[in-house]
Amino acid sequence: MKQRKVPLRKCVACQEMMPKKQLIRVVRTPEGEVQIDLTGKKSGRGAYLCGSVNCFKLAQKTKALDRALKHPIAPEIYEQLARDFVSVEDEFQSAMSTDDEQ
Numbered sequence: 599m600k601q602r603k604v605p606l607r608k609c610v611a612c613q614e615m616m617p618k619k620q621l622i623r624v625v626r627t628p629e630g631e632v633q634i635d636l637t638g639k640k641s642g643r644g645a646y647l648c649g650s651v652n653c654f655k656l657a658q659k660t661k662a663l664d665r666a667l668k669h670p671i672a673p674e675i676y677e678q679l680a681r682d683f684v685s686v687e688d689e690f691q692s693a694m695s696t697d698d699e700q
């Protein structure tokens with residue numbers, strides 16, 4: 599059996615374990631800003647979401663991000679993140695489909 603190390607992370611919204619690269623990282627920076635981190639390299643506390651708007655909406659509804667980031671997130675921050683999420687979703691999906699790692 600071939601073994602491949604795929605780092606798994608849990609989507610904070612639907613609780614599913616997914617390969618890290620298929621998830622979108624949301625980070626709370628040391629400055630207290632909450633933003634989407636497509637590079638996955640920003641410092642701060644991170645939370646992961648499936649690359650789909652549905653999961654973002656679920657996280658918004660259940661305040662899953664608040665819990666994951668251990669910080670209350672204002673509704674306007676969620677609104678901003680939702681807009682950012684939609685704008686990165688396409689980029690993210692196409693990056694995933696072209697990144698064909700064998």
Ligand SMILES: [Zn+2]
Pocket residue numbers: 609610611612613614647648653
């Ligand atoms: Zn999810």
